[in-house]
Amino acid sequence: xxxxxxxxxxxxxxxxxNPAKTCQPIGALYAASGLHRCLPxxxxxxxxxxxxxxxxxxxxxxxxMASSSSFTEGxxxxxxxxxxxxxxxxxxxxxxxxxxxxxxxxxxxxxGDDIPSIIARAxxxxxxxxxxxxxxxSTPSYSGSHVTGFAAMAAGMVNYFAxxxxxxxxxxxxxxRVNIVPGFVEPSDMREVRRIAELMNLTPTVLPDTSGVxxxxxxxxxxxxxxxxxxxxxLRGLGRAVATVAxxxxxxxxxxxxxxxxxxxxxxILDLPIGIAATDRFVGVLRRRAAYExxxxxxxxxxxxxDLMADARQHLHGKKVAIFGDPDHVVAMAEFVADLxxxxxxxxxxxxxxxxEKRVGTLLAGRSPDANVRSRGDLFLLHQWMxxxxxxxxxxxxxGKHLARAEDVPFVRYGWPILDRFGHSxxxxxxxxxxxxxxxxxxDALLDRRDxxxxxEEFELIL
Amino acid sequence: MARILKAREGQVTxxxxxxxxxxxxxCDRRSVAGSVSQRACTFxxxxxxxxxxxxxxxxxxxxxxCAVYTWDIxxxxxxxxxxxxxxxxxxxxxxxxxxxxxxxxxxSLVELIARHRPNAAFVYATCIVGVIGDDVDAVCxxxxxxxxxxxxxxxxxxxxxxxxxxYSAACRALESLVGTAPTDGVTAHSVNLLGDFNLAGEIWxxxxxxxxxxxxxxxxxxxDGRVADIRRAHxxxxxxxxxxxxxxxxxxxxxxxxxxxxxxxSYFGFEDMAEALYGVARHFxxxxxxxxxxxxxxxxxxxxxxxxRAVRPDLEGxxxxxxxxxxxxxxxxxxxxxxLGMRTVMVGSQTGTAEDYRTLTALCDPGTVVVDxxxxxxxxxxxxxxxxxLFVGGVKERPVAYKLGVAFCxxxxxxxxxxxxxxGMANFAKEVHASVTSPVWQLTPRRRRxxxxxxxxxxxx
Numbered sequence: 058x059x060x061x062x063x064x065x066x067x068x069x070x071x072x073x074x075n076p077a078k079t080c081q082p083i084g085a086l087y088a089a090s091g092l093h094r095c096l097p098x099x100x101x102x103x104x105x106x107x108x109x110x111x112x113x114x115x116x117x118x119x120x121x122m123a124s125s126s127s128f129t130e131g132x133x134x135x136x137x138x139x140x141x142x143x144x145x146x147x148x149x150x151x152x153x154x155x156x157x158x159x160x161x162x163x164x165x166x167x168x169g170d171d172i173p174s175i176i177a178r179a180x181x182x183x184x185x186x187x188x189x190x191x192x193x194x195s196t197p198s199y200s201g202s203h204v205t206g207f208a209a210m211a212a213g214m215v216n217y218f219a220x221x222x223x224x225x226x227x228x229x230x231x232x233x234r235v236n237i238v239p240g241f242v243e244p245s246d247m248r249e250v251r252r253i254a255e256l257m258n259l260t261p262t263v264l265p266d267t268s269g270v271x272x273x274x275x276x277x278x279x280x281x282x283x284x285x286x287x288x289x290x291x292l293r294g295l296g297r298a299v300a301t302v303a304x305x306x307x308x309x310x311x312x313x314x315x316x317x318x319x320x321x322x323x324x325x326i327l328d329l330p331i332g333i334a335a336t337d338r339f340v341g342v343l344r345r346r347a348a349y350e351x352x353x354x355x356x357x358x359x360x361x362x363x364d365l366m367a368d369a370r371q372h373l374h375g376k377k378v379a380i381f382g383d384p385d386h387v388v389a390m391a392e393f394v395a396d397l398x399x400x401x402x403x404x405x406x407x408x409x410x411x412x413x414e415k416r417v418g419t420l421l422a423g424r425s426p427d428a429n430v431r432s433r434g435d436l437f438l439l440h441q442w443m444x445x446x447x448x449x450x451x452x453x454x455x456x457g458k459h460l461a462r463a464e465d466v467p468f469v470r471y472g473w474p475i476l477d478r479f480g481h482s483x484x485x486x487x488x489x490x491x492x493x494x495x496x497x498x499x500x501d502a503l504l505d506r507r508d509x510x511x512x513x514e515e516f517e518l519i520l
Numbered sequence: 521m522a523r524i525l526k527a528r529e530g531q532v533t534x535x536x537x538x539x540x541x542x543x544x545x546x547c548d549r550r551s552v553a554g555s556v557s558q559r560a561c562t563f564x565x566x567x568x569x570x571x572x573x574x575x576x577x578x579x580x581x582x583x584x585x586c587a588v589y590t591w592d593i594x595x596x597x598x599x600x601x602x603x604x605x606x607x608x609x610x611x612x613x614x615x616x617x618x619x620x621x622x623x624x625x626x627x628s629l630v631e632l633i634a635r636h637r638p639n640a641a642f643v644y645a646t647c648i649v650g651v652i653g654d655d656v657d658a659v660c661x662x663x664x665x666x667x668x669x670x671x672x673x674x675x676x677x678x679x680x681x682x683x684x685x686x687y688s689a690a691c692r693a694l695e696s697l698v699g700t701a702p703t704d705g706v707t708a709h710s711v712n713l714l715g716d717f718n719l720a721g722e723i724w725x726x727x728x729x730x731x732x733x734x735x736x737x738x739x740x741x742x743x744d745g746r747v748a749d750i751r752r753a754h755x756x757x758x759x760x761x762x763x764x765x766x767x768x769x770x771x772x773x774x775x776x777x778x779x780x781x782x783x784x785x786s787y788f789g790f791e792d793m794a795e796a797l798y799g800v801a802r803h804f805x806x807x808x809x810x811x812x813x814x815x816x817x818x819x820x821x822x823x824x825x826x827x828x829r830a831v832r833p834d835l836e837g838x839x840x841x842x843x844x845x846x847x848x849x850x851x852x853x854x855x856x857x858x859x860l861g862m863r864t865v866m867v868g869s870q871t872g873t874a875e876d877y878r879t880l881t882a883l884c885d886p887g888t889v890v891v892d893x894x895x896x897x898x899x900x901x902x903x904x905x906x907x908x909x910l911f912v913g914g915v916k917e918r919p920v921a922y923k924l925g926v927a928f929c930x931x932x933x934x935x936x937x938x939x940x941x942x943x944g945m946a947n948f949a950k951e952v953h954a955s956v957t958s959p960v961w962q963l964t965p966r967r968r969r970x971x972x973x974x975x976x977x978x979x980x981x
Contacts, residue, residue, distance in 0.1 A: 058602040058605050058606070059606075060602075061603070061606070061636055069631070070627070071610065071624050071627035072608065072610065072624075072627070072628040072631060072632065073584055073609045073611035074607065074608055075591070075606060075607050076587065076588050076591075076607060076609060078588075079585050079588040080584055080585025080586075082585070083585065098554075101647070102561045102562075102563075102647055103551060103557060103559055103560060103682070104560045104561025104562070104563055104586075105561070105585070105678070107557070107558070107559060107561070108560065108586075108589035108590075110916055111915050111916055114915055114918075114919060118919060119919050120896060120916075120920050121916075122896065124555060124556050125554075125555075125556075126553050126554070127551045127552075127553045127554075127555075127557070128647075128678075128679040129679060130679055132679065133651055133677075133679045141553075143552075143553045143554060144553040145554065146554065147552055147553060147554030147555060148554045151554075151555070152897065163582070163583050163617075163646075164647040164648060164651060164679060167648055197583075197614070197617075198583035198584070198585050199583045199612050199613050199614050199617050199648065200613070273923075275922060275925065275964060276965070277923075277924065277925045277964045277965035277966050278923070278924070279896075279900040279920055279924050280923075281896070281897055456591075
């Protein structure tokens with residue numbers, strides 16, 4: 058299938074081949090799923106909504122709900138205001154959400170629909186019942202990527218709900234509140250950052266929080282609104298936290314900035330806590346904000362990760378790795394594999410933004426001096442890089458499987474989307490325990506390959 | 521009855537409840553704005569139909585998303601080139617929205633055609649292209665002139681309508697290709713296969729039957745399709761049209777333009793597969809061909825029957841629900857499920873026509889729920905109310921079924937086993953049986969109360 062890829066790399070300006078990103082609205086839809094009793098709404102053609110739901114369902118293997126303004130030719134000429142007003146009426150009367158989170162599309166942005174004024178009109182016309190909320194984020198598909206769409210909707214939640222604190226910032230039980238924007242990560246990851254924060258004696262508000270929504274248990278009943286998700290009350294109380302910790306700048310910075318602007322809660326922008334160093338930095342910030350010593354339980358988890366890093370060191374040392382996916386994921390993973398003694402040589406994201414290259418450079422600090430690093434890249438370019446400088450391991454989303462097969466390289470699925478494997482939404486990649494799991498996946502891939510390729514006499518029981 | 525949107529009441533009925541029969545289903549209308557529809561858009565319809573043409577270049581002109589969501593998502597297998605499985609997008613950015621994307625489109629086409637040497641190129645217009653006013657036709661004409669291959673614009677802006685409108689846009693694109701090459705070597709007993717996308721290699725099964733029948737297949741439209749075949753498709757004596765929704769428009773056009781008759785067929789289930797082969801033999805008025813058709817049918821059923829017999833006792837009397845893209849497929853499914861001893865208690869589609877629904881209503885047992893353009897809430901309540909054992913649907917329906925503890929069979933893009941032909945019926949039987957009798961359903965509340973055919977060891981009830 059990838060026989061066509063030429064080795065010689067040439068600059069392309071006009072064309073994306075095998076993208077390493079997708080459009081903003083799907084990220085907004087995913088973020089809105091992490092708001093309790095919220096129905097995400099796509100203000101555009103019917104296909105957008107259908108594609109996003111299918112794509113998210115393929116990854117999470119869960120029902121994904123969203124409604125659409127179902128644009129017609131008329132709406133594309135005269136604007137989609139009446140579609141949205143009608144849609145809001147339909148949504149509240151039929152699906153009964155507490156919140157509708159509207160995101161725009163390339164179509165509605167280009168025709169210039171002004172969402173806040175349409176929402177105001179819908180409220181005047183009685184389409185929005187009292188006590189119900191409609192929020193929005195501007196997510197044209199021709200800007201950013203699914204990651205920035207997630208960031209925009211997370212910030213939208215803050216902008217619509219966060220209030221200046223009127224009461225004390227300290228809880229009665231003495232625990233300190235902290236806000237955590239977890240990034241475009243699995244429900245399991247959101248659960249794990251909450252657990253770590255609680256171990257640090259903090260009371261976290263995780264926003265958004267898709268745990269309990271997109272990893273909901275099978276109970277024999279179909280819950281249109283599963284029990285998970287950050288609540289409106291929690292969002293109102295964001296101002297009572299001592300800090301907002303943004304995990305992964307591209308997906309989470311905007312929301313943390315919004316909390317700071319509205320509620321004067323300081324922000325801490327960190328990398329996704331993937332691998333040992335980034336998790337150390339995350340725990341370090343929590344420790345400082347909580348003024349609480351790291352408990353033995355967390356220290357033991359860290360110790361186990363260090364232990365495994367030592368045990369498996371010889372199998373990892375010097376291995377060349379290609380990593381692609383979302384910028385926050387890739388930055389953190391590049392640092393982790395370098396900490397494992399491996400050499401990240403091709404590092405690519407499809408999401409635009411030069412801060413990616415800069416951050417990778419800072420974190421690798423000369424440990425992989427000739428590495429190819431690129432934002433706004435695509436998998437065609439990555440394939441060319443891999444042909445020119447072959448690697449021992451590829452780490453990325455399911456879209457890497459064609460590359461892995463074409464170049465016969467061991468492959469670890471990591472990031473979003475994963476369309477051809479199961480279980481990823483249940484096990485975290487973040488934190489020290491997430492580090493253990495990632496190491497197990499990396500080592501399995503490398504050692505399975507070693508076993509596969511070993512001549513009979515070197516096919517050994519003990520490695 | 522399930523919670524149904526007021527404005528949708530005309531889109532749900534029950535078969536033969538009253539003596540006079542139910543009124544025609546109010547279908548083929550736009551979804552109510554704000555509903556959680558399972559439907560897609562014009563672009564989706566066009567992409568689904570054209571994408572399997574394997575030696576063509578498929579370039580999506582628009583922001584990156586539309587290209588990503590249709591990248592290698594169907595197992596539309598090709599026996600040769602794999603060019604259709606790559607994702608090409610002009611990845612329009614804000615500056616193109618302001619200044620236009622025509623240059624971007626032209627540069628992309630020129631680069632790709634030079635590198636991949638495709639036999640044709642399809643350029644899909646997305647929503648935004650229609651709004652910013654790029655002259656896609658002019659760019660296509662210019663590039664076609666420079667490169668010497670057909671470069672075909674597909675008017676698939678998402679807001680133009682539903683998936684059905686996308687099918688029409690795809691048919692228009694195909695029409696411009698048919699009739700552009702000589703028909704030397706096309707025999708009197710020849711057909712084109714329309715509306716089969718070769719999921720899991722299904723078109724190869726059908727081609728094999730036709731070859732054994734003594735019929736030449738000129739062009740596949742579009743599963744495992746090739747540009748050169750499609751260009752000479754007008755030479756065939758007959759068009760076989762499956763999946764009526766997507767390509768019947770093309771068949772109509774070919775009949776008017778070239779006098780080619782067409783036959784609507786389905787390859788799902790014993791009855792419909794057999795009828796398709798008999799129909800071809802009848803058309804060519806060849807008694808020898810009819811004899812061969814009977815042989816193929818007899819042989820196919822004989823091979824498949826042991827599987828049916830083996831699974832039927834476990835499936836007898838089980839209740840099935842169907843929600844698929846096109847209603848024509850639903851008709852075959854109702855019959856195929858009957859072959860397995862199962863009863864269809866709910867059937868619906870995203871894009872069925874009034875005629876489709878009349879056929880379904882007449883075919884199904886009295887009281888069967890018939891529904892057009894449904895949504896997950898409705899579907900879930902039907903599954904519960906009708907106490908369904910098996911749901912046949914697509915990607916968005918699957919997790920809803922599983923949450924309720926209902927078995928599922930994918931009859932859409934993501935099926936990995938061939939369901940067409942006699943062998944397909946055996947595969948379908950195995951798939952349905954595996955899903956319905958899976959031990960996992962014993963762990964869900966609904967089924968725990970019932971005696972199970974194969975209880976889990978140590979299960980507590």
